[in-house]
Amino acid sequence: MEYLLEVKNLTKRFGGLVAVNKVSMEIKEGEVVGLLGDNGAGKSTLIKMISGVHRPDEGQIFFKGKEVKIDSTRKALSIGIETLYQDLSLAENLNVYSNIFLGREKLKKILKFINVLDHDYMHKESKKVLDRLEIEIPSLRNRIRVLSGGQRQAVAISRSIYWDAKLLIMDEPTAALGVAEQKKVLELVLKLKSQGIGIIIISHQLYDVFSVADRLVIMRRGEKVGERNIKETNPDEVVSLIVGAEKVKQ
Amino acid sequence: MNTNKNLALNVTQNPSKLFSLLAKNWALFFLLILILIFSFTGKRFFQLANFQNIIHLSTTSLLLAAAETFVIITGGIDLSVGFMMGLSSVLSATIMQKMHAVNFLPALSISIGSIIALIVCIIAGLISGIMITKYRVPSFIATLGMGGIASGIALIMSEGFPVTFLPPYLTDIGNGYLIYIFPGKAISFFNKPEGITGKELKELIRIIPNSFIFIVIVLFILWHILKNTKFGQHTYAIGGSMVAAVRAGINTNRHLIIIYVLSSFLAGLAGVFNVFQTGIGNYTQFSSMYELLAIASVVIGGASLFGGKGRIIGSVIGVILISVIENGLQLSGVDPFYRFIAVGLILIAAIIIDQSFPDLF
Amino acid sequence: MDNITIKKNGLHELFLQLGNKWIFFFLLLEVIIFSIISPGFFSLNGIQTILNNSPSILLLGLAETFVIITGGIDLSVGFVMGFSSVVSAKLIVTFVGLGMNDALSIIIGIVITICIGIIPGFLNGILIGRYKVPALIATFSMLGITHGISELLIEGSAAKNLPALAGKIGNGSLINMVPGKTVSFFISPTIQRGEHLIEILPNMFVIAFIFVIFFAFILKSTKFGQHTYAIGGNIDAAIRAGIDVKNHIIKIYMLSSLFATIAGIIYMLRFVTGKADSGVMFLLDSIVAVVIGGASFYGGFGSVWKTVIGCFIILVLENGLRMLGFPTFYKLVLVGVILIFAVLVDQFSPELLHKED
Numbered sequence: 001m002e003y004l005l006e007v008k009n010l011t012k013r014f015g016g017l018v019a020v021n022k023v024s025m026e027i028k029e030g031e032v033v034g035l036l037g038d039n040g041a042g043k044s045t046l047i048k049m050i051s052g053v054h055r056p057d058e059g060q061i062f063f064k065g066k067e068v069k070i071d072s073t074r075k076a077l078s079i080g081i082e083t084l085y086q087d088l089s090l091a092e093n094l095n096v097y098s099n100i101f102l103g104r105e106k107l108k109k110i111l112k113f114i115n116v117l118d119h120d121y122m123h124k125e126s127k128k129v130l131d132r133l134e135i136e137i138p139s140l141r142n143r144i145r146v147l148s149g150g151q152r153q154a155v156a157i158s159r160s161i162y163w164d165a166k167l168l169i170m171d172e173p174t175a176a177l178g179v180a181e182q183k184k185v186l187e188l189v190l191k192l193k194s195q196g197i198g199i200i201i202i203s204h205q206l207y208d209v210f211s212v213a214d215r216l217v218i219m220r221r222g223e224k225v226g227e228r229n230i231k232e233t234n235p236d237e238v239v240s241l242i243v244g245a246e247k248v249k250q
Numbered sequence: 251m252n253t254n255k256n257l258a259l260n261v262t263q264n265p266s267k268l269f270s271l272l273a274k275n276w277a278l279f280f281l282l283i284l285i286l287i288f289s290f291t292g293k294r295f296f297q298l299a300n301f302q303n304i305i306h307l308s309t310t311s312l313l314l315a316a317a318e319t320f321v322i323i324t325g326g327i328d329l330s331v332g333f334m335m336g337l338s339s340v341l342s343a344t345i346m347q348k349m350h351a352v353n354f355l356p357a358l359s360i361s362i363g364s365i366i367a368l369i370v371c372i373i374a375g376l377i378s379g380i381m382i383t384k385y386r387v388p389s390f391i392a393t394l395g396m397g398g399i400a401s402g403i404a405l406i407m408s409e410g411f412p413v414t415f416l417p418p419y420l421t422d423i424g425n426g427y428l429i430y431i432f433p434g435k436a437i438s439f440f441n442k443p444e445g446i447t448g449k450e451l452k453e454l455i456r457i458i459p460n461s462f463i464f465i466v467i468v469l470f471i472l473w474h475i476l477k478n479t480k481f482g483q484h485t486y487a488i489g490g491s492m493v494a495a496v497r498a499g500i501n502t503n504r505h506l507i508i509i510y511v512l513s514s515f516l517a518g519l520a521g522v523f524n525v526f527q528t529g530i531g532n533y534t535q536f537s538s539m540y541e542l543l544a545i546a547s548v549v550i551g552g553a554s555l556f557g558g559k560g561r562i563i564g565s566v567i568g569v570i571l572i573s574v575i576e577n578g579l580q581l582s583g584v585d586p587f588y589r590f591i592a593v594g595l596i597l598i599a600a601i602i603i604d605q606s607f608p609d610l611f
Numbered sequence: 612m613d614n615i616t617i618k619k620n621g622l623h624e625l626f627l628q629l630g631n632k633w634i635f636f637f638l639l640l641e642v643i644i645f646s647i648i649s650p651g652f653f654s655l656n657g658i659q660t661i662l663n664n665s666p667s668i669l670l671l672g673l674a675e676t677f678v679i680i681t682g683g684i685d686l687s688v689g690f691v692m693g694f695s696s697v698v699s700a701k702l703i704v705t706f707v708g709l710g711m712n713d714a715l716s717i718i719i720g721i722v723i724t725i726c727i728g729i730i731p732g733f734l735n736g737i738l739i740g741r742y743k744v745p746a747l748i749a750t751f752s753m754l755g756i757t758h759g760i761s762e763l764l765i766e767g768s769a770a771k772n773l774p775a776l777a778g779k780i781g782n783g784s785l786i787n788m789v790p791g792k793t794v795s796f797f798i799s800p801t802i803q804r805g806e807h808l809i810e811i812l813p814n815m816f817v818i819a820f821i822f823v824i825f826f827a828f829i830l831k832s833t834k835f836g837q838h839t840y841a842i843g844g845n846i847d848a849a850i851r852a853g854i855d856v857k858n859h860i861i862k863i864y865m866l867s868s869l870f871a872t873i874a875g876i877i878y879m880l881r882f883v884t885g886k887a888d889s890g891v892m893f894l895l896d897s898i899v900a901v902v903i904g905g906a907s908f909y910g911g912f913g914s915v916w917k918t919v920i921g922c923f924i925i926l927v928l929e930n931g932l933r934m935l936g937f938p939t940f941y942k943l944v945l946v947g948v949i950l951i952f953a954v955l956v957d958q959f960s961p962e963l964l965h966k967e968d
Contacts, residue, residue: 073850073851089847089852090848091844091845092845093843093910094840116832116833117832117833117837385955388909390684391902391908395950395954397947398899398947399943399948402941402944402947403944536891537888545748546748555747589759593752594751594754594759598748601744601745
């Protein structure tokens with residue numbers, strides 16, 4: 001079957017430091033892949049290359065079978081790769097629907113030639129996507145700063161979905177949340193998966209990853225040190241891969 | 251962030267010691283080069299008398315820059331220092347004037363005037379500090395407001411004129427020198443040798459202005475506090491990471507209040523000293539922008555407005571650099587207005603150098 | 612609404628009740644008090660004086676509104692204003708000297724000044740947006756540079772010998788009437804002794820206000836405005852959302868310089884001279900007006916109309932105190948107090964203020 005995303009031998013150096021060394025991985029539609037590794041293992045650099053923040057020094061990226069050059073975040077967004085950062089990339093001073101449309105505001109013309117923001121349209125469309133994902137937020141005119149962590153996470157996810165994400169990269173989606181909210185976010189991940197979206201999750205919380213992921217990719221010191229189907233592994237083995245406690249056959 | 255890291259790595263990997271030394275102390279080297287240039291272009295620039303003059307005229311700027319150094323290291327800013335200096339100058343002068351008018355001893359009226367002015371400044375700093383810490387008003391605004399209030403009060407008290415008719419001896423102290431030498435004839439300390447008048451005055455050699463002694467003592471104390479004490483260490487800690495400082499058990503609110511009190515106090519000291527130097531009370535004009543020049547000096551001296559960085563010695567070099575430019579341009583016969591442009595350009599250079607070599611400082 | 616709990620006590624409650632509407636009431640209260648205690652304040656002349664004085668602070672306030680919403684500050688506006696008053700005066704005098712007619716000299720002089728006047732903003736924007744120089748430092752540097760250049764241009768005095776037409780435009784009103792005799796537009800008629808000229812809406816106020824209306828609209832209703840708020844709210848979010856933040860910041864500081872330039876040209880027309888320090892007094896006032904209007908120095912908040920109210924709070928105070936015979940010094944103290952009060956209100960009721968937009 002054709003992969004949604006396939007990266008081959010991606011390498012990134014910062015000065016003399018090799019942050020990511022010849023890493024290959026792939027993901028299918030409707031698949032959840034956990035990307036694991038200790039701090040400094042190169043996970044963030046890897047996803048930043050996929051999302052267009054960094055340009056790889058070597059290697060190729062294929063999206064739906066075609067090779068793509070992702071040289072900017074805009075480019076990544078345009079082909080359907082959306083990234084949710086730990087701090088969620090929401091402007092706290094703006095309201096829910098303004099954030100969903102941030103950078104891609106819907107405009108309408110008044111007096112036939114002046115472009116203005118089309119608040120009604122943005123409000124209506126945002127409502128639709130929130131309903132589709134069964135997310136409850138009291139009012140879409142609420143500014144983000146009055147929302148809870150889980151609600152913010154949900155807004156960030158809805159934004160990606162609205163903009164037709166094919167691949168969603170989530171950086172520590174549950175890190176800052178309470179237990180109940182963590183559960184809701186994980187349910188949301190499963191819902192997205194069922195709608196055919198590929199998801200890469202970076203997380204330190206093994207429990208979370210094990211509860212939603214199909215497959216795990218483990219990195220250590222810039223290299224991929226293992227790949228496991230979730231059903232064929234256990235947390236102990238994964239931890240030992242992360243810390244490099246034993247040599248593992250590739 | 252990553253580009254910074256990138257650069258830093260490059261630099262540390264190819265260590266060119268001379269280069270990094272130059273970049274680290276560029277302000278000092280630039281100062282030396284300027285002094286060299288002005289020695290050729292400026293009439294009477296490279297003379298003891300002129301250097302003493304530069305220091306003498308920089309006294310108040312040095313105090314304000316020292317005040318700003320503490321505040322900026324904590325990641326704040328104090329826009330009130332210039333006006334606080336004006337308030338202190340006018341207030342102390344007014345009290346001295348009133349007491350002198352009813353025949354108090356000069357020493358008494360001078361000390362009471364100075365002390366009350368300093369106390370008022372301390373109170374103002376206390377209010378700024380409380381607003382900034384307890385009510386979380388951004389320091390920029392709290393001190394802007396306090397500066398407006400201080401300038402208004404100074405103007406109301408002085409009615410927009412210098413405060414005059416002050417007790418005698420003020421300028422003798424403020425403009426005096428430690429050593430007077432009348433070549434081959436007399437030497438005296440603090441006061442001119444007796445019986446010298448007219449033409450002979452021109453031959454009198456004056457060494458080490460009192461203002462120099464005063465500022466060296468104050469700066470030494472401040473340098474010591476910042477460099478060698480727990481208080482100084484905490485100041486850097488707060489600027490580096492407020493959260494970390496709180497977690498480490500530092501009473502950050504109390505510390506910041508003390509910082510703003512110190513800042514106001516030093517500004518007040520500058521105002522009082524201004525009275526000693528000029529013999530009158532001067533309010534601060536709006537176009538003088540003392541606070542901005544002080545901030546500029548501190549930044550030229552290597553501090554970061556994001557906090558956590560800065561040194562007293564750096565700030566001193568910053569102030570002297572600006573003073574030397576003003577003085578040197580003037581003595582070289584260059585239009586004085588070029589100094590505004592020069593300060594602007596140096597400031598931009600300072601920031602760009604600072605950001606290009608983040609790990610050096 | 613219910614999920615937010617706000618601790619309530621006396622003072623807190625008061626601030627909450629005042630909410631973000633206190634500035635309206637404050638302005639109203641000011642007008643009422645001065646109308647009662649100061650005869651002649653609430654008269655055509657009194658209002659006219661306020662409107663006459665308003666263009667500089669309105670335009671600089673507009674400049675700071677945009678800049679402060681992005682989380683920056685522009686200290687250079689005052690001297691960019693002075694700079695452009697000098698440049699425009701110099702240009703016009705030169706053109707007239709070359710034998711061009713007055714009206715044409717003024718128009719061409721103004722157009723060229725606008726082109727030159729946005730250069731400081733462009734440089735500010737490059738330094739701040741591209742080289743990440745803190746706005747305070749970059750704009751202070753530009754303050755020094757523009758100050759120096761304008762002083763050099765006029766060699767320390769003021770630019771003089773402008774054509775009289777400049778003053779007529781600058782001091783005219785939209786409608787000028789001598790009751791029962793003449794009505795003229797834009798330029799006041801020459802009046803005889805004993806005649807009373809009624810002027811309605813000074814030209815320069817009208818121009819400043821057109822800018823205010825237009826850019827209030829830009830900020831509130833367009834993509835450009837939305838991105839301005841987004842950058843101030845979370846610059847990383849703005850970058851990740853694909854907004855070209857560097858260019859946007861350059862544009863913001865160019866706008867800021869543009870407004871300052873217009874203020875400088877208006878000064879030149881009103882006082883028929885160019886002065887390097889003509890804008891010094893307005894820097895502080897304009898920043899205060901923006902803060903009174905509820906903007907935060909951390910960025911993301913602020914609105915043109917609230918800034919306008921902030922401006923008028925200061926203007927009314929200034930004029931009222933002057934009519935009562937107080938020296939302008941008192942204004943400084945009161946403005947400082949109002950500034951601090953404004954920020955305290957904001958601190959006490961952030962949730963209420965910022966819940967919905």
